[in-house]
Amino acid sequence: MSSKFQPHGAMRQFFHSRFRFGCFSGSSSVKPVKVGICGLGTVGGGTFNVLQRNAEEIARRAGRGIEVAQIAVRTPNPNCQITGTPTTSDVFAIATNPEIDIVVELIGGYTVARELVLKAIENGKHVVTANKALIAVHGNEIFAKAREKGVIVAFEAAVAGGIPVIKAIREGLSANRINWVAGIINGTGNFILTEMREKGRTFADVLAEAQALGYAEADPTFDVEGIDAAHKLTILASIAFGIPLQFDKAYTEGITKLTTADVNYAEALGYRIKHLGVARSTAQGIELRVHPTLIPADRLIANVNGVMNAVMVNGDASGSTLFYGAGAGMEPTASSVVADLVDVVRAMTSDPENRVPHLAFQPDSLSAHPILPIEACESAYYLRIQAKDHPGVLAQVASILSERGINIESIMQKDVEEHDGLVPMILLTHRVVEQRINDAIQALEALQDVVGPVVRIRVEHLN
Amino acid sequence: MSSKFQPHGAMRQFFHSRFRFGCFSGSSSVKPVKVGICGLGTVGGGTFNVLQRNAEEIARRAGRGIEVAQIAVRTPNPNCQITGTPTTSDVFAIATNPEIDIVVELIGGYTVARELVLKAIENGKHVVTANKALIAVHGNEIFAKAREKGVIVAFEAAVAGGIPVIKAIREGLSANRINWVAGIINGTGNFILTEMREKGRTFADVLAEAQALGYAEADPTFDVEGIDAAHKLTILASIAFGIPLQFDKAYTEGITKLTTADVNYAEALGYRIKHLGVARSTAQGIELRVHPTLIPADRLIANVNGVMNAVMVNGDASGSTLFYGAGAGMEPTASSVVADLVDVVRAMTSDPENRVPHLAFQPDSLSAHPILPIEACESAYYLRIQAKDHPGVLAQVASILSERGINIESIMQKDVEEHDGLVPMILLTHRVVEQRINDAIQALEALQDVVGPVVRIRVEHLN
Numbered sequence: 070m071s072s073k074f075q076p077h078g079a080m081r082q083f084f085h086s087r088f089r090f091g092c093f094s095g096s097s098s099v100k101p102v103k104v105g106i107c108g109l110g111t112v113g114g115g116t117f118n119v120l121q122r123n124a125e126e127i128a129r130r131a132g133r134g135i136e137v138a139q140i141a142v143r144t145p146n147p148n149c150q151i152t153g154t155p156t157t158s159d160v161f162a163i164a165t166n167p168e169i170d171i172v173v174e175l176i177g178g179y180t181v182a183r184e185l186v187l188k189a190i191e192n193g194k195h196v197v198t199a200n201k202a203l204i205a206v207h208g209n210e211i212f213a214k215a216r217e218k219g220v221i222v223a224f225e226a227a228v229a230g231g232i233p234v235i236k237a238i239r240e241g242l243s244a245n246r247i248n249w250v251a252g253i254i255n256g257t258g259n260f261i262l263t264e265m266r267e268k269g270r271t272f273a274d275v276l277a278e279a280q281a282l283g284y285a286e287a288d289p290t291f292d293v294e295g296i297d298a299a300h301k302l303t304i305l306a307s308i309a310f311g312i313p314l315q316f317d318k319a320y321t322e323g324i325t326k327l328t329t330a331d332v333n334y335a336e337a338l339g340y341r342i343k344h345l346g347v348a349r350s351t352a353q354g355i356e357l358r359v360h361p362t363l364i365p366a367d368r369l370i371a372n373v374n375g376v377m378n379a380v381m382v383n384g385d386a387s388g389s390t391l392f393y394g395a396g397a398g399m400e401p402t403a404s405s406v407v408a409d410l411v412d413v414v415r416a417m418t419s420d421p422e423n424r425v426p427h428l429a430f431q432p433d434s435l436s437a438h439p440i441l442p443i444e445a446c447e448s449a450y451y452l453r454i455q456a457k458d459h460p461g462v463l464a465q466v467a468s469i470l471s472e473r474g475i476n477i478e479s480i481m482q483k484d485v486e487e488h489d490g491l492v493p494m495i496l497l498t499h500r501v502v503e504q505r506i507n508d509a510i511q512a513l514e515a516l517q518d519v520v521g522p523v524v525r526i527r528v529e530h531l532n
Numbered sequence: 533m534s535s536k537f538q539p540h541g542a543m544r545q546f547f548h549s550r551f552r553f554g555c556f557s558g559s560s561s562v563k564p565v566k567v568g569i570c571g572l573g574t575v576g577g578g579t580f581n582v583l584q585r586n587a588e589e590i591a592r593r594a595g596r597g598i599e600v601a602q603i604a605v606r607t608p609n610p611n612c613q614i615t616g617t618p619t620t621s622d623v624f625a626i627a628t629n630p631e632i633d634i635v636v637e638l639i640g641g642y643t644v645a646r647e648l649v650l651k652a653i654e655n656g657k658h659v660v661t662a663n664k665a666l667i668a669v670h671g672n673e674i675f676a677k678a679r680e681k682g683v684i685v686a687f688e689a690a691v692a693g694g695i696p697v698i699k700a701i702r703e704g705l706s707a708n709r710i711n712w713v714a715g716i717i718n719g720t721g722n723f724i725l726t727e728m729r730e731k732g733r734t735f736a737d738v739l740a741e742a743q744a745l746g747y748a749e750a751d752p753t754f755d756v757e758g759i760d761a762a763h764k765l766t767i768l769a770s771i772a773f774g775i776p777l778q779f780d781k782a783y784t785e786g787i788t789k790l791t792t793a794d795v796n797y798a799e800a801l802g803y804r805i806k807h808l809g810v811a812r813s814t815a816q817g818i819e820l821r822v823h824p825t826l827i828p829a830d831r832l833i834a835n836v837n838g839v840m841n842a843v844m845v846n847g848d849a850s851g852s853t854l855f856y857g858a859g860a861g862m863e864p865t866a867s868s869v870v871a872d873l874v875d876v877v878r879a880m881t882s883d884p885e886n887r888v889p890h891l892a893f894q895p896d897s898l899s900a901h902p903i904l905p906i907e908a909c910e911s912a913y914y915l916r917i918q919a920k921d922h923p924g925v926l927a928q929v930a931s932i933l934s935e936r937g938i939n940i941e942s943i944m945q946k947d948v949e950e951h952d953g954l955v956p957m958i959l960l961t962h963r964v965v966e967q968r969i970n971d972a973i974q975a976l977e978a979l980q981d982v983v984g985p986v987v988r989i990r991v992e993h994l995n
Contacts, residue, residue, distance in 0.1 A: 119707050119849045129774055129897040130706045132885065225704070231850035233704025241688070241696025243593045244582050244870030311592055369832055369856060386582045386867035387694035387857060393832060394853035404849035407707030419882040422595065434592040 101134030102414050105163035107185060108175035109142040112199050112226065114149035115403030116173060123407075131411045138168050141176075148399070164189040171413055173406060174198040183207050186222070190214050195417055197409040199226035199402055205300035205316040208307075212427040219421040223409035228301040229254055229378045231401030232394040233408065238382055239308045239429040245384025247309040249349040251531055254301040256376035256396040257285045257292040258324055258344040262361075263374040266332050266341065272325060284376060294323035295344065295359040302346035305380065306357050310350050310438065311430030315357070318440035322360035331453060331524060334495050335363050338481060340451075340528070341371040347448075347529060354441040363451050363497075363528040369393075370531060381531055389532065444504040449478070449528035452496045452510070457518040458485050466494065466519075469512045473505045491520055497528060564597030565877050568626035570648060571638035572605040575662050575689065577612035578866030579636060586870075594874045601631050604639075611862070627652040634876055636869060637661040646670050649685070653677050658880055660872040662689035662865055668763035668779040671770075675890040682884040686872035691764040692717055692841045694864025695857035696871060701845055702771045702892040708847025710772040712812040714994055717764040719839035719859040720748045720755040721787055721807040725824075726837040729795050729804065735788060747839060757786035758807065758822040765809030768843065769820050773813050773901065774893030778820070781903035785823035794916060794987060797958050798826050801944060803914075803991070804834040810911075810992060817904040826914050826960075826991040832856075833994060844994055852995065907967040912941070912991035915959045915973070920981040921948050929957065929982075932975045936968045954983055960991060 104120075106113055120127070120137055128134045140151060141160040157163070163172055164185055172189035174196060176182050182203045189196050190211070198204065204211070204224050215222045225235045229252065238247070253259050257279055264275040276293065279285035291297040299319040307314050324344050335342050345362035348355065364371040369391055373379040378396025383389045395401035416424050426432060456462045463482070470477060476499040483493045498506070510523045567583075569576055583590070583600055591597045603614060604623040620626070626635055627648055635652035637659060639645050645666045652659050653674070661667065667674070667687050678685045688698045692715065701710070716722050720742060727738040739756065742748035754760040762782040770777050787807050798805050808825035811818065827834040832854055836842040841859025846852045858864035879887050889895060919925040926945070933940060939962040946956045961969070973986045 115849070123707060123709055123848070126709050126774075127707060129893045130889070132889075132894050231847075232853055233700050236699060236704045237696050237855075240875060241699045241871055242867065243874040244586060244590060244867045246586055246589050311589075367835075369835060372830075372832060372835060384694075384867060385586070386578070386863040386870070388861075388864055390695055390855070390857035392700075392853070392855055395851045398851075400849040401851055404705065404707045404847060407849070408704055411706040412703060415886050415888065416882075418886050419879075423878050423881050425878065426593070426595075430592045431595050 099133040101136040102170050103136050103138035103168050104171045104173055104410060105139045105141070105166055105169040106137055106173045106175065107141045107160040107163050108177070109140055109146045109149060110175065111399045112402045112406065113175040114146040115399035116175065116406045117149050117151070119400060119403045119407050127407065127411060131414045133414060135410055135414065139163055139166055160185050161188060164194065165192055169194060170417065171195045171197060171410060173410070174200060175406070177202070179203060179206055183211070186211055187214060190218050190220055190222070193218055193220060195221045195223075195413045197223045197406055197413060199224070199406055201227040201297065201300040201304060205303040205314055208304070208314040212432070215427065216421070216432060221413050221416055221424060222427060223413055224304070225409045226402045226405035228304050229380055229392070230394065230396040230398060231404045232378060232380065232392050232396065233405065234305070234380045234392045235308060237390070237392055238305065239425060242382060242384050242387055242390070243429070245386045247350065248383045248385060249347065250305045250309050250380065250382050251345055251347045251370070251529060252302070252305065252380035253343050253370065253373050253378055254346050254380065254396060255292055255295070255298040255344060256378060257289065258295075258298065259373065259378070260284055260376045261293070262324060262327070262342060262344060265327070265329055266336065269329055271329060272327055293325050295321040298344065298346045298359045302348055302357060302359055305346070306348035306355060308429035309348060309382065310355055311428065311434065311436050312355060312438060313435055314428070315440050318357060320358040320360070320443040320446070324361050327361055330493070331526060334453065334481070334493070335451065336366070338479070338495070338497065339366050340364060341366050342526065343371065345529065350438070351441070351447070353445060354439040356446040357440050358443060358446055361526050363526055364531060368531050444507065445502060447500050447502050449500045449530070450498045450506050451526040451528050452498070453524035454494045454496070454513060455491045455520045456494050457520065458490060458492050459518050462518045463494065465516055466496070466513060469509055470498070473509050475499070475501050475505055475509055562596040564599040565633050566599050566601035566631050567634045567636055567873060568602045568604070568629055568632040569600055569636045569638065570604045570623040570626050571640070572603055572609045572612060573638065574862045575865045575869065576638040577609040578862035579638065579869045580612050580614070582863060582866045582870050590870065590874060594877045596877060598873055598877065602626055602629055623648050624651060627657065628655055632657060633880065634658045634660060634873060636873070637663060638869070640665070642666055642669055646674070649674055650677060653681050653683055653685070656681055656683060658684045658686070658876045660686045660869055660876060662687070662869055664690040664760065664763040664767060668766040668777055671767070671777040675895070678890065679884070679895060684876050684879055684887065685890060686876055687767070688872045689865050689868035691767050692843055692855070693857065693859040693861060694867040695841060695843065695855050695859070696868065697768070697843045697855045698771060700853070700855055701768065702888060705845060705847050705850055705853070706892070708849045710813065711846045711848060712810065713768045713772050713843065713845050714808055714810045714833070714992060715765070715768065715843035716806050716833065716836050716841055717809050717843065717859060718755055718758070718761040718807060719841060720752065721758070721761065722836065722841070723747055723839045724756070725787060725790070725805060725807060728790070728792055729799065732792055734792060735790055756788050758784040761807065761809045761822045765811055765820060765822055768809070769811035769818060771892040772811060772845065773818055774891065774897065774899050775818060775901060776898055777891070778903050781820060783821040783823070783906040783909070787824050790824055793956070794989060797916065797944070797956070798914065799829075801942070801958070801960065802829050803827060804829050805989065806834065808992065813901070814904070814910070816908060817902040819909040820903050821906060821909055824989050826989055827994060831994055907970065908965060910963050910965050912963045912993070913961045913969050914989040914991050915961070916987035917957045917959070917976060918954045918983045919957050920983065921953060921955050922981050925979075925981045926957065928979055929959070929976060932972055933961070936972050938962075938964050938968055938972055
């Protein structure tokens with residue numbers, strides 16, 4: 070029986086003649102690349118651990134070892150056993166250490182991180198970062214400097230954690246004119262929405278639990294207001310459409326005002342509500358927007374639950390693709406940081422002109438196609454109107470929409486709600502420019518029989 | 533209003549100082565790379581069309597144009613307007629054309645394709661191919677030759693059409709020890725299973741329709757017997773685990789014997805049946821198997837329907853990821869062929885030693901970890917036993933399983949079927965080595981009260 074588990078015959082000969090058995094030995098003569106890790110928090114600790122644990126596996130791929138030569142750390146990480154690696158409390162010591170080839174920036178934030186990365190570049194070092202805020206806000210400056218110095222700045226871990234979606238768009242789909250990108254790119258937000266739907270809990274209730282569990286920050290603004298997602302979407306849009314990073318033009322709407330009522334109505338209509346980042350290329354310009362979104366329940370992305378992330382990319386040749394995985398966490402994010410290191414190890418000896426451009430497109434051929442203001446974006450809409458139970462309300466509503474060229478796809482009118490005697494009227498519209506919906510909502514709210522604000526949630530079909 | 537659509541203020545200045553406006557112009561001084569396309573069938577036609585239509589977009593990314601210098605074609609493709617590009621009826625003319633840098637092999641099959649690719653390599657040309665059979669069966673030979681000559685052989689389009697999954701595993705997940713890969717990697721098979729489940733149709737009925745619609749070949753063996761999927765899985769396993777290509781060791785079981793009864797029972801138990809390729813790394817060796825598989829219905833991959841493909845990859849750092857998209861078709865496959873061309877254009881000027889290795893791992897550090905025979909593979913099982921309606925049958929069944937160390941997860945006993953008076957008994961087992969299930973099935977079939985063969989379908993939970 071045991072002979073079954075051995076290569077035999079032709080295959081054995083094949084092994085013997087062409088491959089060395091067992092462990093990595095092939096390129097042991099090549100010196101390892103020296104890496105400095107700045108920041109030993111969640112991602113830094115994960116990166117250190119993965120580099121240690123999978124050192125052999127990584128070297129078998131990269132053709133050389135990747136050695137952590139120095140770590141800048143202020144607070145020791147209990148999940149990380151550092152023995153033998155020199156540490157410093159000064160991140161700038163890494164950026165200037167002449168021994169170090171690649172600086173890994175994992176301190177987060179804008180200010181020190183920006184200085185650190187620019188200093189590392191200035192010193193001719195390649196940079197790997199997981200810092201979406203830094204790239205979204207200061208990326209244009211950083212990439213310009215990196216080109217000047219002929220170094221690489223890699224940032225796969227900045228978007229969607231362990232999912233190699235930057236690589237997928239920038240290289241895997243490079244044949245395409247990308248039509249749109251849509252993603253669930255904030256795990257905390259998706260966890261909250263999943264709990265609201267599955268357990269009927271309120272936003273505030275789930276948020277409090279997420280904070281207690283450590284999924285959400287003490288200040289959850291970045292997550293629940295969509296700022297974190299907008300950082301990531303800004304990056305995705307740039308590499309998809311070949312435009313400079315323009316975070317300040319992204320439209321951002323959070324999930325804090327979502328009610329279980331809307332979650333349930335959406336469900337009844339065959340939809341799920343997700344906090345979606347959408348970037349779409351149109352003849353007029355680029356839509357760049359983060360907001361709660363109804364998605365048909367039978368779409369794969371509508372079934373991405375809990376803290377998981379997924380990004381859909383629609384290209385003119387590829388059609389729709391989806392990339393799914395853990396969007397955050399110690400080791401998933403480290404997986405992308407280390408993959409970037411392997412990429413840099415391969416590319417660092419190549420002609421800078423022939424490398425994959427930072428933003429996917431050659432820097433001298435980025436497009437000036439403008440980012441559209443939200444009023445000029447187009448989508449379908451879910452509207453919830455609280456109306457008094459009078460005859461003729463529906464006719465008034467329908468006429469307001471029709472006058473503005475807004476076509477209704479379906480209407481669901483619920484029974485009178487006992488506590489307030491109002492009738493919730495739920496409408497789904499066809500696709501239309503947002504300005505028209507704004508006008509319509511204003512007119513609807515002015516109706517005598519309509520009580521309180523009209524709830525508006527965008528709808529995307531993502532075919 | 534129109535001023536909203538123009539970059540203004542700081543951003544305008546930014547554009548003017550750093551970027552040229554509008555169309556690609558930056559690298560027009562660099563000569564285009566010259567490509568020869570061999571075969572102008574579905575994928576060849578798609579590749580030609582995408583290269584023409586997206587020429588500007590592609591050059592903006594690649595930094596140089598990609599020009600089709602010659603096409604080898606026997607039968608004209610009505611979907612493809614060739615004007616001005618020289619054609620030949622001799623594929624070998626492409627492999628020897630001194631003008632051509634990259635040969636695109638899209639003729640399919642093993643024999644001529646192998647000769648063509650080897651000839652192209654011999655002549656120092658890089659190769660891009662969509663030919664899974666060629667790579668799975670002759671890849672080791674082809675890659676060895678390519679290394680000798682310092683050329684690249686790229687094959688993203690060989691697996692899962694427009695999904696850049698080769699790149700994802702080989703580069704995007706390079707930090708990981710990959711635990712397993714599982715994929716729906718044959719669109720025809722998935723279309724048939726989807727129709728069987730959604731519409732209660734029989735295998736034969738759906739196959740006939742698929743053939744009429746052109747989804748399935750006149751000889752559907754490769755698709756429905758799992759050979760096409762095994763070719764692709766062989767490639768995925770090599771790049772995931774760093775082992776030579778060993779197609780002859782793959783276990784392959786088709787979907788031809790699946791009944792709607794089993795599809796429905798699976799559904800009742802909360803599962804979907806998919807034709808899955810599974811490659812798993814274990815301490816004993818590598819599992820490499822294609823077969824119908826029950827997957828819990830709430831898994832994303834269980835909801836991949838119709839002709840779509842999806843590949844899950846589980847890494848020790850990344851956790852489970854999933855890559856989804858069109859697995860075949862003119863333009864999705866062309867998307868991957870052209871992405872490979874862009875990659876080759878970038879890498880062709882680099883040091884061959886620093887390129888991404890063909891099989892993800894350095895050729896001198898491939899592993900001799902053996903492929904396990906199917907009897908040594910481990911999975912959970914779905915068993916359907918047709919029993920006479922006698923008391924004590926369940927006890928006999930349970931005792932046969934228990935004696936072989938097979939734990940039962942659940943049992944579903946249906947009512948007596950009217951037409952034959954038999955009771956279908958459906959069992960789900962815990963994970964166990966296949967040899968034990970084989971022994972158990974033999975013993976079960978020998979029972980007096982068991983009628984006909986026991987149906988066995990593997991179950992994977994894919995967490």
